[in-house]
Amino acid sequence: MDHGLQVVLVLLAVAVMVVVLCRVLHLPVVLGYIAVGILIGPHALGWVADAPQARHLAEFGVVFLMFSIGLEFSLAKLRAMRRIVFGLGSAQVIVTLSVVLGVAVLFGLDWRTGVALGGVLAMSSTAIVSKMLAERAELNAPFGQQIMGVLLFQDLAVVPLLIVIPALASASGDLTYTLVAALIKGALALSALLLFGQRLMRPWFHVVARQKSPELFMLNVLLITLGLAYLTDLAGLSMALGAFVAGILIAETEYRLQVEEDIRPFRDVLMGLFFITIGMMLNVREMISDIGWILLVLLALLIFKAVIVAGLARIFGVGWGVALHTGLGLAQAGEFGFVLLTDAANAHLMSEWVGQIVLAAMLLSMLIAPFLLMYADRIVRRLSPDAWMYSAMQMHQIAVRSMSSQGHVIICGYGRSGQTLAKFLRDEGIRFIALDTDSSRVRSADAEGGEVVFGDASKREALLAAGLMRAKTLVVSYNDKPSALKILHLAQELRPGLPVVVRAHDESQIDVFRRAGAAEVVAEIHEGSVMLATQALLMSGVPLNRVMRRLRESRARSYRAFDGFLRSSDGETDDVDEDLQLRLHSVLLDVLDSAVGMSLEQINLEALEVEVNAVRRHGVLGSRPSGDMVLRAGDVLVLLGQTVALAEAEQLLRSGK
Incomplete structure (x- = not known):
């Protein structure tokens, strides 16, 4: 078998397995990719050598990551969060870079190594942090907005760092000239691409879209992304920079959402392979022998970065609680740090020993990041x-x-x-x-x-x-x-007896919420489809009363609280006395209530013209229970009847009278 194909097959196989495992265990997929890379790499099991094929795939992963960042680039978002992004965000990157530079020089490293390491360690993990904040519903919290604003600036700061770090590798006498030339070259390339690209992108996409061919549309997106990446590479700049520009140009068109949806599979697959190759770089044997240095760098990274971010956030006017929360959320290293570390290693700005220690500390910090976010509330309250x-x-x-x-x-x-x-x-x-x-x-x-x-x-x-x-x-x-x-x-x-109504996205979530104790679940997609069907029936000439009957039948099947009520509501009108109208009422049985230990048949609520619509036991709701069901303490009875009858039924359940 061709060695290149063998490498690709091994990487794809482990990628599939790690995604399945991480989904089952509810872990960030990024950490799984890195762990698998460590395991199968040349320094552990050796299933994949440090092959150029793997590195090329990883480079394309970075290209598509930068393309996605450019695609999400929004001037409106930047204007709305400009104080956080360009104030706190820029201060965090500059101060962190400066502190790392000072420490590097103090330990006898070259200042250029310090600059590269400063850029590497200034980054935080957008993938882990944004996912955790979203899962914990904290994106709109004050500290969530601070964290996302800083992460947005870090994404932007990668662009100049991708230009500066390779330029630092030039000889000392030519360094100033090389840096200035690289920045000017980058500025000119960006300006030219943005200026001419803006004029050409929208008309060209109109031409492609009019052909109504998904294959052509996808090919066009790949051509633009990889073509601009190739142009910036020819200009002596990073391929990732060209992909970032491609994303910005497409973001200004009305095709942004479609492109984002089409490109996501390529991005996720190649980014997974990139993180696997990052894990392959780590030498586990050297990591064990240098564990003291690694833990020192890890603690310094987490503590000093959290302190820097918290202090700057406090200077920008937020309370200590929000500031500390922000610092803990951004203390870890990030995905772009690995990109910059790879560039710095290729430019020979640091020794392999330093690179291995920093890489190991970064990986460990990302493993710790979810726990820092999980226990941030407790830590902040203590501090x-x-x-x-x-x-x-x-x-x-x-x-x-x-x-x-x-x-x-x-x-x-x-x-x-x-x-x-x-x-x-x-x-x-x-x-x-x-x-x-x-x-x-x-x-x-x-x-x-x-x-x-x-x-x-x-x-x-x-x-x-x-x-x-x-x-x-x-x-x-x-x-x-x-x-x-x-x-x-x-x-x-x-x-436990309180009725809880939950909104869900679709019907696949209904059983999950009901098992968790929801009295009723409203699936928005189902509701939309039901109303769409009723309108279509009306427009097709179906009589109104039949359409309303269909609507009631559908909702009676979907919402158990209405079962038995909607089925018999055809002849009811709105002018009936409210006390005579049927309504729902929940009763939580206590251990001292007389109904505990009795069956529904023995209690005979039907004599009061009250129907037991459902019984919720241990969070599980059972609709229309049988008469021989024996009631227990903690059961929640959902009763259907008139106001006076419901009051009498509750009295009967409580005292037996």
Whole structure:
């Protein structure tokens, strides 16, 4: 078998296995790729030698990574976050680079090595940090915005560093000239590509798109990306720089989203191979022998970088709690650090021994990063007294706003869905309190009939302050599965009988949320498809009453709370006395209630004209239970009946009278 094909097959095989394993274990895929690279590399099992084929694939991975960064480059986003991006972000990169340069010179290293290492260690992991913040619903938190702003500047700072680091390899006498020439060459190349590319890109994409050929569109994207990468490589600059420019040019067209979707498989596969080759660079035997130096560099990186970022964030006007949170979130090394380290090693700016120590410390810092983010709250509360005070003040503000509410609805998230729900509640005269982490949305909220406050609904303290123990219903109005599951877990722990309604993306998430304790799950794609079908039936000439019957039948099947109600609602009208209309009511059985130990048939709620619509036991909801079901303490009965009958039914369940 051809050796090149063998290398590719081995890399693809381990890539498939590591992705499956990381998905099952819910670990960042980047760390899995690096670990596999260490295992199969020339310094461990030796399945893949340090082959040029692997390095070429890794270079293409960097090209597509930079293309994706350019594609996400947004002038509007930069303007909105300019103070964080160009203020805190630039300060973090410059100060970190300067500190590393000083330490390097202190340890007897060449200043050019110090500059290269400073650029390498100034980077943080966008992949790990952004994923963790998204999973923990912290992207819109104050520290989340600080972290994302700094990461955005780091992505931009890679561009000049890709030009400067290779130029540092020139002889000392020609260094100034080489650096200036490289920067001027880079500026001219970027200007020419951006100037002429802007004029040509949109018309050319119009021509390609009019052919309505997915293959042609994909080929065109690859041609532009790799073509510009080749041009910058010919100009003596990095291929990644040309790919970055290609991304910026396409981002200005209306085809950005389609390109992003088409290019993602190439980017993810090649980036995975890049991280595998990074792992292959690590010599495990040397790592064990130099473990003292590695741990020293690791501790220095995590501690000093966190302190630098926190101190700068404090200078830029945020509280110590947010500043420390930001520092812990950015303390680790990043993906672009590996790119720059590879460039520095190729330019012979550092010895192999130094490169191995720095590489090992960077890898370990990325392994530690998820745990730092996971326990950041506890660390910040121990280190910062005002973090406690800020959290207590925030909870106090929520509690003051919810204090007068009894039997209210808690809305988690005040986006479009939350605002629509709030309008319905206002029209019905039902009090509500909405929690949202977007401060601008909270400030501009029209909260007549309720309260809209700043707070993270996935935190225990925020839910309790919002009156969880007095609320009638809890609604998760935003589409975020990890956050919704966390809220459901807290609701089941703190108040298991409270009905929780959850918004889901599609029907695949319904069973997951129901098992977690949701009383009802609304799948937005299903709802949209149902309404689409009803409109199509109406336009096709189907009588209105038949269309409404179909709509009711569909919703009765999808929403168990309506089962038995929608099926019999054809003849009902809106002018019936409200007390005579059927409604749902939940009853949580206590160990002292007389119904505990009795079957539904023995209790005979039907005599009161009350139907047991469902019983939730241990977080699992069973609809339309049989009469021989024996009730236990902790069961939640969902009853359907008229107002007076429901009150009598609850009295019967409690006291037996």
